[in-house]
């Protein structure tokens with residue numbers, strides 16, 4: 172058996188709600204690790220996960236996908252005596268030396284105050300033991316290459332390097348929202364960020380098959396599978412907008428195409444969200460990134476909505492968004508060259524600062540209500556990223 176120590180993140184700040192947050196975090200980890208035989212124990216400020224040694228790859232991959240944990244480490248546990256702690260620290264010291272590191276310090280944390288030696292005493296005793304027993308490793312309190320952590324609780328836990336967790340809040344603590352998911356770089360990142368605030372995510376993708384390819388549809392499903400691993404799964408509505416795009420092209424001035432298409436997408440997404448009890452819409456828009464995302468055009472696109480719309484990337488530049496996409500794992504798929512429906516009939520010179528009254532007049536003239544209803548009725552649903 173091996174044991175991991177998990178440090179809960181922001182949920183420790185949640186006062187009254189803490190129990191509920193912990194309960195959801197526990198449920199999420201259990202769901203994500205359904206296939207693994209394991210034991211999960213919550214203690215004040217710490218979570219312990221024990222499993223068979225051969226499950227470590229799977230467990231560590233999940234720990235890197237779960238929101239609500241600020242960090243984790245594989246730990247050794249030992250008896251609650253100074254001798255046992257020194258022995259465990261020395262073993263950790265050998266591991267550090269094997270990694271080519273040369274200096275260390277001990278950080279001790281004594282939650283069990285009945286243990287007669289205080290944190291400082293533990294640090295001194297174990298530090299000396301490591302320095303005397305592991306040749307080539309010396310104490311450096313100011314700037315150590317490595318830290319050996321010792322936690323004295325109901326038992327003693329010793330560990331070296333801890334891995335940074337995703338932080339944020341456990342998915343499922345902040346309702347569910349509907350992500351408008353394109354095949355680009357931004358929208359998968361937007362979904363990931365909202366999940367990091369505890370929101371469950373479903374998604375809708377608009378395509379224009381047969382004008383858009385099967386590959387571009389598959390690309391979106393592949394992206395949803397990756398984001399869905401962080402969100403404990405998501406349903407993806409695939410809605411065909413070919414007829415709606417055709418009507419926009421026929422009835423409105425070309426330079427208004429993109430804004431009117433966005434308005435129709437939002438309108439349709441809101442209908443799906445209302446039907447499914449989802450509380451908000453989420454997009455990957457970032458201010459002034461493209462013509463449709465100027466403040467005036469964003470005002471036009473949301474003007475028919477009653478539901479709140481969240482844009483977690485609004486103040487980020489493309490470089491930071493792309494860096495996050497790399498970290499999440501969506502970037503290599505997002506840059507595959509399969510165009511989505513937005514490029515169809517897109518004008519060379521779009522309106523840059525649309526007027527809301529003009530936009531809503533054109534939009535009403537299009538009379539899309541019935542077509543949107545039909546498009547939803549004919550849509551298909553994919554289950555992506557579920558743990559089963």
Ligand code: ATP
Nearest residue numbers: 351352353355356357358375376377454455456511
């Ligand atoms: P992305 O990388 O998300 O595609 P982008 O820079 O290409 O971003 P736009 O194409 O202007 O931006 O789209 C803005 C937002 O509108 C997207 O982030 C997404 O939330 C939504 N969106 C765009 N196209 C689609 C689509 N085909 N289906 C669903 N949502 C879409």
Ligand code: MG
Nearest residue numbers: 353354355513
């Ligand atoms: Mg796009």
